[in-house]
């Protein structure tokens with residue numbers, strides 16, 4: 001059996017997203033570029049973007065690793081909770 005890349009493994013994961021109730025919210029007006037770059041670079045799913053001085057985020061595809069919470073709660077990250085029961089990521093390859 002061929003060895004799978006991380007991207008291939010992540011591509012097998014399933015996500016049940018509650019589109020109306022994001023489990024992570026951001027401070028959209030937060031403007032400390034140094035702090036913002038930390039979450040942009042650290043999120044393994046690449047869900048944070050900082051373009052033209054504006055922070056944006058999508059909770060869809062979140063791996064629930066908690067990295068952004070540790071790095072930036074009460075800074076770029078406004079709130080962080082686990083998704084409600086039945087929602088979130090379902091890992092298929094560890």
Ligand code: SF4
Pocket residue numbers: 024042043044045046047061062063064065066067068069
């Ligand atoms: S919990 Fe992990 S995967 Fe989800 S947004 Fe934060 S850093 Fe990205």
